[in-house]
Amino acid sequence: MSWFTNLPSWARWSLAAAVGMFVLTVVQRVSGTDLLTEEGTAQAMLRWSIPILLAGLGGLYSERAGIVNIGLEGMMILGTWFGAWGALNWGPWGGLAAGLVGGALGGLLHAVATVSFGVDQIISGVGINILAPALTRFLSERVFSGEAGGSVSQSPRVDGFGNFTVPGLADFLGTIRDQEIFWISDVAGFSRGFVAEMSWFTLIGLLTVPLSGWLLWKTRVGLRMRICGENPNAGESLGVNIYGHKYLGVIISGGLSGLAGAFIVLELAGLYRGGQTLGRGFIGLAALVFGNWRAIGVLAGSLVFSYPFGLSLVDFNAESSGGATRALLLVIAIALAGVMVWAQRSGKRGDAILAGLFAAIALVWYLGTETAAAWLPNTMPYALVLIVLLFASQRLRGPRTAGLPYRRGET
Amino acid sequence: MAPAIELIGITKRFPGVIANDNINLTVAEGEIHAICGENGAGKSTLMKILYGMQPADEGVMRVFGEEVTFSSPNDAIERGIGMVHQHLMLADQMSVIENVILGSEPTKRGVIDFDAAKAHLAEVGRAYGLTVDPDDYIDTLEIGERQRVEIIKVLYRGAKILILDEPTAVLVPQEVEELFNNLRELKQDGATIIFIDHKLQEVLEISDSITVIRRGKTVATVAASEVTAGDLAELMVGEELPSPETGASTVTTDVALAVTDLTVRDDDGRAIVDNVSLQVHRGEILGVAGIEGNGQSELINAIVGTYAAETGSIEMAGRDIGSASVRERREGGLGYVPQDRHREGLLLDAPLWENAALGHQTAAPYSKGFWVDRPGSRSQTQQIREEFDVRTPNVDVSARALSGGNQQKLIIGREMTAEPAVLIAAHPTRGIDVGAQADVWNQIRQARANGLATLLISADLDELIGLSDTIVVMYHGRLVATLDPAEIDPRTLGSYMTGAALKGDA
Ligand SMILES: Nc1ncnc2c1ncn2[C@@H]1O[C@H](COP(=O)(O)OP(=O)(O)OP(=O)(O)O)[C@@H](O)[C@H]1O
């Protein structure tokens, strides 16, 4: 497998995606559905993935700077409220900016608590998660409840950014899709979901991925942020301002979570509503782990995790009732069988047995049902991340000192 | 001409300890100035103050005649001071180049110019004969290579005043020689060097003048040419210079530890330990000589159980422990002194009594059934403290607050008081001062007389030759020679370790 690990990361993930598409194509033939590689599924997946992506990238900055940020969810909630408020006053750009600032304020609070006052990072994060919904409810009562369509738990409707389609490419992919060539057309159709009727905000979200990779790994401020998560004492001994860079990482983290909240308001819901973040901050953290604390990995994680959600949007409605989601069980069985073979080959008997067992369970489940339960898509991200942790934990390399307290001059 | 460094009346107090008590130190420009003193004498503390890592409570510092106050290392770096710390300060999961440039990154509009950085690194490397691959990750490097990266970090910044806190502790003689050549070259170029070391021969060889510190106070400053190692030892601890000698053989015929055909492979499938077989008898000390990176650390890791061996068997007193967990092995009487005390030996932020329990946490006096026995642990730790002369105000301070040598003494004490049947000791006296070193050697000798089987790894060849009953040489993962320590000197042993003597034989 060393040729694979030697590839650049974008090539690795693309290859994995191609193989994944192949599995999906085969499975959907077997299971008699065509939703798995449908353009609509891809579109829904992409839209659902952006909040998870932004939260995950938020987690990336914070943990790279050595601070675990359980408060992503709370900062995202701040982003939803401020996003709606900004959008009502100044339109979508105002919503985006206000959401960013609102989340960043949450990040600042977390930074003050953990960096300056040495509060336990988990406790501070949980505190922010409790504080944020209460605060937004209070603010809603003051600001939204007087307006038409608004209440203590809801804002008036707001407008999103609007969509665009990449000219030429979308048509080209559409043509290939209509040829109905095995796998090729499936890939083309699915890919078309990424270039047709995409929201501008989605594009902004996707652009944060290379931007973050560049900032953290190519720039001075990025290197200095990362030393905070790897060995702050080493940084300190070379004159790096550790406190300052930790603050920066956590504030950026909050800002990105706030953006995620603004995205939910502007692009998914069209208004602010209490409790609309649905734990996406935590799924973002899961994507961070899945993606091995890398920007592109977080993107891959958020796409994989939102796939079941996206699929459920087209799978549970008037025409369809979970047939495609059931087919996902077979996909999981195949993936686990792959893990089993890989574990067996690298001499990890225990892992191989465990993977085989899970694969068998998924297969039996698949064979025993006609339609999947509606709760299945919601649990899949968590199940996936558990599986990843179970089998790949030794290959995961998170920042060494994330979560640990740091105080200057104590070496 | 003003001296490069002038420290006047430096005082530094920690809770319960005065680390520096009105210390005076003058270092002339362009000299190599050694600082000697017992463990906990206050050497590292003084250097951290000079480097701006810790503020002094009292005192005045002058650099090239100018009075300075440093509030962070940045201020010291700006004045041209660089420091290599006693314990490595590297980010394991970052590349060499990232570690080196951190804090003074060459940039073009905020973007790091890695090409320029690598070019400068190569230049520095060429000038001082220090080679490293800039793209290697630190956690793939041997401890000696890591030490080299630390030194390069300082040179990269073009420091005019270098502080080296025990840079040779982890190096083998050849590497020490190389380092000394580098230091002489630096001195030639006008650099001023402050150098801390417990090996007095090395101190005499490299330095121009020597300052001795005892219990936080300056005792004397002498010219290196006017003293002997014996004089120095007396200044430091008021004792004669000890030497490691085992005395009469106590080797029995009972095999305590038997390793047979052991092979360990790395991730790429390369055999790092290649078909190694060895036996250690009760009452025997088996020394393993070898330059870092030839498989010694993997060998001991496999015996302790932190690495999985691919093939081969490991037996303790006739019982196969090859598939036993680390805890089972430890409970079965395996003692272990790891090579990197910060990484594997201690929990730096935990109190001493918890650290003393590590590895023995399931047995009395550290636990009673399911529960941790706090009073038992404390009094046991207290005993270790007294018996092994661990200098600390009490056993409730965190391990971080101990000086490097005292941390090492705590680890030795922890392992020896548990009375193991087999001891795996990697560099047991690393960082320990000459006086305490003799005590550790005595402890090992006594245990040996009572039947302890020891597998000893040490970069200190005098220690290896002086303590061992038999020495095996490890080279490229194999045991290539078995030597009688009575008939060998460090020089010949060194040539076995580099493989030179082997080629001669063939
Ligand atoms: N952060 C700290 N908190 C409390 N006490 C400390 C701290 N750092 C050092 N000390 C104490 O200060 C004294 C001097 O320690 P220092 O590290 O300077 O000794 P040293 O001369 O470098 O010894 P060694 O040769 O063992 O490295 C010791 O008694 C140590 O316990």
Ligand SMILES: [Mg+2]
């Ligand atoms: Mg020291």
